[in-house]
Amino acid sequence: MKQYNFNAGPSILPAEVIRKTAEAVLDFEGHGLSVLEISHRAKYFQPVMDEAEQLMKELLGVPEGYRVLFLGGGASLQFCMVPYNLMEKKSAYLNTGVWAKKALKEAKGFGEAVEVATSADANYTFIPTDYEVPQDADYFHITTNNTIYGTELSDAKLADIYKKKGNVTLVADMSSDILSRPVDVSQYGIIYGGAQKNLAPAGVAFVIVREDILGKVSRHIPTMLDYRTHIEGGSMFNTPPVLPVYTAMLTLRWLKEFGGVAAIEKRNIEKAGLLYNCIDHSRLFVGTAREEDRSRMNVCFVLKPEYQELQDDFFKFASERGMVGIKGHRSVGGFRASIYNAMDVEGVKALVDCIHDYEKKI
Amino acid sequence: MKQYNFNAGPSILPAEVIRKTAEAVLDFEGHGLSVLEISHRAKYFQPVMDEAEQLMKELLGVPEGYRVLFLGGGASLQFCMVPYNLMEKKSAYLNTGVWAKKALKEAKGFGEAVEVATSADANYTFIPTDYEVPQDADYFHITTNNTIYGTELSDAKLADIYKKKGNVTLVADMSSDILSRPVDVSQYGIIYGGAQKNLAPAGVAFVIVREDILGKVSRHIPTMLDYRTHIEGGSMFNTPPVLPVYTAMLTLRWLKEFGGVAAIEKRNIEKAGLLYNCIDHSRLFVGTAREEDRSRMNVCFVLKPEYQELQDDFFKFASERGMVGIKGHRSVGGFRASIYNAMDVEGVKALVDCIHDYEKKI
Numbered sequence: 001m002k003q004y005n006f007n008a009g010p011s012i013l014p015a016e017v018i019r020k021t022a023e024a025v026l027d028f029e030g031h032g033l034s035v036l037e038i039s040h041r042a043k044y045f046q047p048v049m050d051e052a053e054q055l056m057k058e059l060l061g062v063p064e065g066y067r068v069l070f071l072g073g074g075a076s077l078q079f080c081m082v083p084y085n086l087m088e089k090k091s092a093y094l095n096t097g098v099w100a101k102k103a104l105k106e107a108k109g110f111g112e113a114v115e116v117a118t119s120a121d122a123n124y125t126f127i128p129t130d131y132e133v134p135q136d137a138d139y140f141h142i143t144t145n146n147t148i149y150g151t152e153l154s155d156a157k158l159a160d161i162y163k164k165k166g167n168v169t170l171v172a173d174m175s176s177d178i179l180s181r182p183v184d185v186s187q188y189g190i191i192y193g194g195a196q197k198n199l200a201p202a203g204v205a206f207v208i209v210r211e212d213i214l215g216k217v218s219r220h221i222p223t224m225l226d227y228r229t230h231i232e233g234g235s236m237f238n239t240p241p242v243l244p245v246y247t248a249m250l251t252l253r254w255l256k257e258f259g260g261v262a263a264i265e266k267r268n269i270e271k272a273g274l275l276y277n278c279i280d281h282s283r284l285f286v287g288t289a290r291e292e293d294r295s296r297m298n299v300c301f302v303l304k305p306e307y308q309e310l311q312d313d314f315f316k317f318a319s320e321r322g323m324v325g326i327k328g329h330r331s332v333g334g335f336r337a338s339i340y341n342a343m344d345v346e347g348v349k350a351l352v353d354c355i356h357d358y359e360k361k362i
Numbered sequence: 363m364k365q366y367n368f369n370a371g372p373s374i375l376p377a378e379v380i381r382k383t384a385e386a387v388l389d390f391e392g393h394g395l396s397v398l399e400i401s402h403r404a405k406y407f408q409p410v411m412d413e414a415e416q417l418m419k420e421l422l423g424v425p426e427g428y429r430v431l432f433l434g435g436g437a438s439l440q441f442c443m444v445p446y447n448l449m450e451k452k453s454a455y456l457n458t459g460v461w462a463k464k465a466l467k468e469a470k471g472f473g474e475a476v477e478v479a480t481s482a483d484a485n486y487t488f489i490p491t492d493y494e495v496p497q498d499a500d501y502f503h504i505t506t507n508n509t510i511y512g513t514e515l516s517d518a519k520l521a522d523i524y525k526k527k528g529n530v531t532l533v534a535d536m537s538s539d540i541l542s543r544p545v546d547v548s549q550y551g552i553i554y555g556g557a558q559k560n561l562a563p564a565g566v567a568f569v570i571v572r573e574d575i576l577g578k579v580s581r582h583i584p585t586m587l588d589y590r591t592h593i594e595g596g597s598m599f600n601t602p603p604v605l606p607v608y609t610a611m612l613t614l615r616w617l618k619e620f621g622g623v624a625a626i627e628k629r630n631i632e633k634a635g636l637l638y639n640c641i642d643h644s645r646l647f648v649g650t651a652r653e654e655d656r657s658r659m660n661v662c663f664v665l666k667p668e669y670q671e672l673q674d675d676f677f678k679f680a681s682e683r684g685m686v687g688i689k690g691h692r693s694v695g696g697f698r699a700s701i702y703n704a705m706d707v708e709g710v711k712a713l714v715d716c717i718h719d720y721e722k723k724i
Contacts, residue, residue, distance in 0.1 A: 018398055022396075109584055202601045
């Protein structure tokens, strides 16, 4: 039976990227060795790192003065690397979910970290707008998509943040919506994220960093936590996660062939529209996120109060139709369908059909 | 033509491990999804992490009170994690190579880090023994195998260190000889390393840590750099490098089937014996490491002074016979054959034959 992968991350990758990665595990580009056992210093790996960096720049329109890095350790390590590198005394955070909160917690280890606003009391179902960014903060940190709660900073809210930030450096965790829509990189000091949603298998994080914001804090920075180390080393100061970087390059090639970020955004809008429309017209289900803050990547929905007892039954029904990874995060409950770049319209339609068929059955 | 992979790392993995990893990239254990896109929270990944941890414990005879972790970020991140977690004021390092020196450098960011001895003046060709371990140090750090220079702490020198350390916690970077020979884990507070030599593809580090040495420093430790975070999270506090961990598990299964660490040590002794014997009787080549400190994992050799001009010629000759990755590190020059666990006797014999044939030709 065909499986539809709605995992929140690690998550679906394009079928062609998976096939090419499997080929490279057996024989890396005809060199007779596996991608698992090639030296990162071999002359044939440098082009992989270079191309991955170049395609990130090209697809996201990264301006001059920025560097793209691929690092181990995941986005969680970035939570402390950001304050390590940027925070002299004070930082500001918009707390829109558990991951944003974790990022904020790390900053508190380095000085005064201000939570400018939060929707925690409403279980993070919306993105707050009623706040100001303290102009003496060393940076202002946002999380553009909140995987667990299915909320996302819309283009309008981002535009508002670009105004609100004033002269403060903007830092964004874009783990779960990078490359899903165009982004004005020039507004940011740092954009980072785990790559295991729209880019690669687990084991690599991406960092887009404006070079001129670095080197301004007075603290000692351990070598591996200093972005300058990795800029200087071209993401190869130490052994990089070779296979995840290779797969990232393949995904970026796939996205370029697809037509780039604007083209994939169009499809993402279509996909999210199909699924939210289905839920909004559902007799059984209801969405959890405030409409204007709905994520195009993670669609969260629950059974209406009067149908709560169907929870396990629908999960079983959907699983039997090949729907994988649709259980909601325990802090929201219900269901979550993650429909990242690699999920096609047909996959979303299969889930919509599954919901419709279940409604007919009940 | 068959290729013989003598890369220093990332390096050769057992053929069967590579084949099974490729299968899992296409279909993870019959679940219909790629190992690249499965959730680390899925019920079928937890057994992978558990088995990898269990096999490390079993194969290395890890005693009670220790935990095995698989983390992102590489051994280089451990260089700062060790002092972060263990160093209150003072630490001691045996400097036996560039990597040991890098580890020492990181510790200097946290307080007084003493270099007890070094062979830097002799380009790290031997392991010093004439030193004492300061008994007020929070830990004493060694590097058991020095990949670049082809030196290794012999069992005799390790026994001497176990005496010398007194009551000081012993910490070892075993990146390039872990699982190549039995080790008395009970002598160590922490054993760590990058997994990309004897264990896995690049992208994961292993840490074996005695729990009771943690939580004794007064400094704030960022969450991701605190070993206790990863102990509590069972190496899944954040998304682990799924594929590298899976491949590590396969390699550990392979090693167990091979007969375990004692059996592989026997083969490693045979392999190293074959190659060193060839070099010691060579008309053209000479080994660079002091005999008693020779590594069984990395065999470094150079052309004798009178044959220096043959450098490129031999490299070309060997490459044409399928020898991959035998160029020595730039700081030693000449040649280096890394003969990790996965390299079989036939591969070493092929290199020996290659050297013999070249000598006949010259």
